[in-house]
Structures are given as C-alpha cells and as structure tokens.
Amino acid sequence: MIKNVIFDLGRALINFDPEAYLEELRLDKETRKIYLDDIFKGHEWLDLDRGIITEEQAIKKIVAKGRLKEGAVRKILDARISFFTELSLNIPLVKKIKDNGYKLYILSNFPKIPFEAIFKKYEFFRNFDGGVVSYEEGVNVIKPDSKIYDILLSRYNLLPQETIFIDDTLVNIEKAEEYGITGIHLPDHTELRKKLIEKGLI
Template sequence: MIKTLIFDFGDVFINLDKSGAMKNVLDLFEIETLSEDLIAINTLYEQGLIATEEFLEFYQDNFPNLSEKDIIDAWNYILKDFPKNRLEFLQQLAKEKKYKLILLSNTNELHINWIKDQVLFYDDFKACFDAFYLSHEIQLRKPNTNIYEFVLAENKLIPKECLFIDDTKENTESAEKLGIHTWNIDETSEDIINLFKIKKDLF
C-alpha cells in the first residue's frame, strides 16, 4: 500500500519548455550543441557544487558579448506557467493527510528564485509538503541513486510504500532499482491531477 508520494517539480506541477529553451540558448550563444564543458557546469550548478556568481562568471567568460541579464533570462526561459488546479489538487491531498508528501526536484538557485518571484502561491505550494528537497540545497541530484537513498533514510520510508512521480525516464528507472513504485508522467498527455485514475492499480 502506498503511504508516501514523492513528486518532481518541473512538468509535474510547473510547466517547462525544454525544447524552446534549448533552441533559445543555441541561437543566443550561436552554437550548434552544448559542449561537454557547458553540460558539466550546468550539472555542478544544479547540484549546488558551485555558487550562482561562479556559474554566471563562467558563462560571461565564455560568451563575453552577453550581459548577466541575457544569461539569466536564457537560463530561466524553460520555466513557464503553474496551473492553479494542480495546487488545489495538492492542497486537497495535504488536507486529507492520507499520504506523506515529499517534493524532490533537480532545481538550482536561479530557477527557484524566479519561481518565488513569479508564482504568487509558491509559499502555499511549499507548505503542502512534509519534506521539500531541492538538488542544489542537498547537493544530490537525480538520477543518482544516492538522492533516493537520502530521502528514504531521512524520512524512514519503505521503498515499496512509496510512489515517485517524475517526467524523466532516467530518474524513474533509477528509483525503481531501489524498489520504489514510479510513474514516469508524460507531460504532453497526462496531468498530476489525474494521479488516482492513471495509477489506480497502486491505491
């Protein structure tokens, strides 16, 4: 029986434009693909292993024709709207207190600051959770299995009693190796508000 629901953030609650953001970055930086160096620095930043100042300095050193604002705007381009009905769904879950609710997101400081500024109900959203983990704060990152082990240990959870919802297949596959139930949500055709219809076999 499922006792704990572990949610990703992007494309589960807040909508993302991954393809649009990538096209925007490649056009802005006038490159064809992201180099290994850029991918590495992005990963370090998302895991909280370098500070925002160092991250921005790296990009300005590599793309001196761009301002700090250009870089921040490009970085945050991926973040879109947060449908209110998803908040209401979560608030109802929190009110019922039937499940422990946990957020587990690969999120960096620039993104979460943008969300805090743009999503007027961010505090209400965060208040729904029993635990709220952002990769840059805990210095762990999906799909590495140690991030799931951390959440299980911190909250004294039994894997088979947990359901983890994430839009990235690599992340759900990693969680499954530990015995956690998963839903690799397809954001193009599925919505978190339909959780109990789509995954009714688990409840």
C-alpha cells in the same frame, strides 16, 4: 499500502521549457541554439543544480566559451524566474492528494536562486511535508544518482513499498524503481490526473 507521494517539480508541477522561452524573446534559430547549448544544456546548469558553483562562477564559465556576452547571460539567468511558472492544470491535484491523507515530498534537481524564488511565490508548496532539492545537498547529489534517493528515504523514514514517485524523466523513475518505489513516468504533464486516478490517489 501507499502512504507517500514524491513529486519532481520540473514539467510535473512547474513549467520548464527554455526553448519556448527563447522563442518568446524572438531570437533567430541559430541564436536560440547557442543559448540552449551554452546555458541550458551546458555543464554549468547541472553544477548549479548540484550547488557546487555560484551564479557568478557559472556566468564566467559560460562567457568563457566565447559565444555569449556577459550581459546576455545575466539577462537570461535573471529571467529564469519568469518561466518557472505553475502548471495550473496539476496544482489542484496536489491538495487533493494531501486531503486524501497521503504525505507529500519533493525530489527535484534545481538551482538555489530560482528554487528559493518559486518556493516563496507559490502557495502549493505548503502542502508538502518535506523534500530534497539538489542544490542544498552538495557535490554529486543529483537525480538519478543513488545518493539523493538515499537521503530522501532516510531523512523522512520512508519505506519504498509505501511510496510513489512522479517524474518526467524515465531514468529517474527507473532509479526509484530499483529501490522498490512505485514509479509514475510523466512525459506529458497533462496526463497527471489520469495517472493519479489509475493509482487510486485521487
């Protein structure tokens, strides 16, 4: 019997599309690729998720690659908040699940500054009973590392066979399923309602 539903945030409940954001800035294709490679796809981004470097350290490391000026990097990082927005199609589903008697948890890779901003900004977070966000936990605690799943299950005494996990990234789902958790792979956020109905959650 399912009692718990775990949500990833990015591309499930929170929009995260840096390529679209950079297009909105009207940057040419070559410049967009530099931003994507040096910031969003760089190891500094993952280190911020892990909580093992500060924003200032990340900026210095990105600038040291020699392709972006400090001011440009700061501008992009400061603007992250503007593109971490609610996926309005899915937000009402969170309360429906909660109203149906399930416990709700977060399991997400996220840096400190943008997470704290969206947690304060968006009311839907109040429906959650707890969660694990990578930056809070320390070195190498990031999906799909086993330790982040261990922390969530032990902290809230969750039984895998009573738990569903929703994530847009297949490898994260596969790791959860190794524990006996039921996975819902969500590469397209518009499919969430359909998948929740299929599992009998709403």
